[in-house]
Structures are given as structure tokens and as C-alpha cells.
Amino acid sequence: MDQIAERVQAIRDRIDAACAAAGRPAGSVELLPVSKTRPASSVLAAYAVGCRRFGENKAQEAHAKAIELAGTPGLEWVMIGHLQSNKAKLVAEFASEFQGLDSLPLAAELDRRLLASGRRLDVLIQVNSSGEDSKFGLPPSEVAQFASALEPFVALRVRGLMTLALPSPDAAQVAACFERVLDVQRDLRHAPVPGQTYDELSMGMSGDFELAIAHGATVVRIGTAIFGIRSPVH
Numbered sequence: 188m189d190q191i192a193e194r195v196q197a198i199r200d201r202i203d204a205a206c207a208a209a210g211r212p213a214g215s216v217e218l219l220p221v222s223k224t225r226p227a228s229s230v231l232a233a234y235a236v237g238c239r240r241f242g243e244n245k246a247q248e249a250h251a252k253a254i255e256l257a258g259t260p261g262l263e264w265v266m267i268g269h270l271q272s273n274k275a276k277l278v279a280e281f282a283s284e285f286q287g288l289d290s291l292p293l294a295a296e297l298d299r300r301l302l303a304s305g306r307r308l309d310v311l312i313q314v315n316s317s318g319e320d321s322k323f324g325l326p327p328s329e330v331a332q333f334a335s336a337l338e339p340f341v342a343l344r345v346r347g348l349m350t351l352a353l354p355s356p357d358a359a360q361v362a363a364c365f366e367r368v369l370d371v372q373r374d375l376r377h378a379p380v381p382g383q384t385y386d387e388l389s390m391g392m393s394g395d396f397e398l399a400i401a402h403g404a405t406v407v408r409i410g411t412a413i414f415g416i417r418s419p420v421h
């Protein structure tokens with residue numbers, strides 16, 4: 188087995204162990220490999236061991252890979268993190284999901300482009316759970332209002348929340364970020380917007396995914412732990 192395949196398997200084992208430790212069923216957490224900056228050959232190495240959905244955070248790069256791998260059955264592209272409105276047209280063409288919605292102009296533009304091409308897009312709303320200025324996403328207190336403002340955008344299917352926790356060695360501070368997202372999910376579920384569901388929680392990356400699983404993550408986004416260290420330009 189090549190190294191990427193081995194690492195995928197190792198992460199799966201750790202996800203299973205984290206689920207067991209949290210008393211959650213095996214298979215309740217999706218591994219989303221994050222292939223940004225990696226070539227199509229790396230995507231195919233993970234595909235060979237069963238991965239089908241891949242996370243990318245640059246629209247042009249992702250689109251180029253989608254074209255290169257267009258003949259690969261079942262492959263899906265998930266855009267993660269901040270997206271500029273001028274990339275909405277491209278993303279509407281090929282992405283199956285967008286984890287990072289945090290602005291109404293972007294939502295409107297995505298909706299318009301999706302309707303034009305007869306597509307729909309699953310979306311997760313990005314929550315700024317750490318309070319850092321450098322992070323995108325909505326403050327927890329603004330998510331409910333934002334969700335209700337998305338109701339007219341019928342091509343967008345809101346399915347949950349996404350966050351990046353504080354990058355900190357202090358597990359309590361990281362866990363507090365995940366807890367803030369759970370609070371937002373609870374509030375949304377009390378007064379759901381028609382057409383929306385909030386079951387998906389995309390939280391946890393290479394450095395904190397086990398903690399995220401302990402706090403209810405349903406999707407973990409793993410880049411470096413599968414594909415290795417990225418070059419510093421990204």
C-alpha cells in the first residue's frame with residue numbers, strides 16, 4: 188500500500204477509536220480528506236482506498252482537478268472555508284457541497300448561478316467559534332438570523348454548521364469552540380427554518396479531530412495527516 192492509503196487507514200482507525208471512546212456508533216463520522224495543493228495523483232491514491240468526497244479551498248484549483256478527474260466515477264468536490272463571491276459561478280458548476288457559507292451576498296450569488304445551471308448545493312454555515320478576528324464565519328449569536336435570511340435561496344440546502352477551532356495546545360479552549368457550535372445547533376433545532384436541517388457538524392482537522400468527535404463532529408476535514416505537510420505558500 189502506498190503512504191497515502193496507509194495514512195487514510197490510520198486516520199479511519201483513529202476516528203473509529205474516537206467514536207468508541209465517545210460512545211458514538213462506528214461510521215457516524217465522515218472522513219473528508221482535504222486535497223488542497225495536492226495533485227490529482229494524490230486524490231486517486233485516497234480514492235483507491237474508498238474516499239469519494241474531497242475537500243478543497245481554492246475554487247480554481249479544485250475546478251482544475253475536477254476536470255482532470257472527470258472520468259473517475261463517484262468523485263465529489265467539497266469546497267471548505269472562505270469563498271469570494273466572484274468564485275460563486277465556478278463553484279456552482281462543479282461542487283457538491285460548500286462548507287463555509289458566511290455571507291448573504293455570496294449566498295445570493297451562489298443561488299443565482301445554481302438556478303441558472305439547474306443545480307443545487309448542500310451548504311454548511313461557517314461559525315466563528317474562536318472569536319479570532321482572523322477567522323471567517325459568523326459570530327454564534329448571528330447564526331440564527333443568518334439562517335432565516337437564507338430561506339429564499341432555494342438552490343442552497345442548509346444541512347449544518349462548520350467551524351475552525353482555536354489552534355491551541357489547550358484542549359479546554361479548543362473544546363469550548365466545539366461547544367459553542369453545539370449551542371448554535373441546539374438553538375437552530377428549536378426554531379428550524381423551513382427546508383433546512385442542522386445535523387452535519389464539520390469540525391476537527393488533523394490536530395484536533397479526536398476532540399471534535401468527542402464533541403459531536405459528524406465530518407472531520409483532514410489534510411496534513413493524510414497528504415503530508417503543505418508548502419508554506421498555502
Ligand SMILES: *Cc1c(COP(=O)(O)O)cnc(C)c1O
Nearest residue numbers: 221267268392393408409410411
Ligand atoms: C486546509 C484545511 C483543513 C485541513 O487542515 P489540516 O490541518 O491540514 O488537516 C481543514 N479545514 C479547512 C477549512 C482548511 O482550509
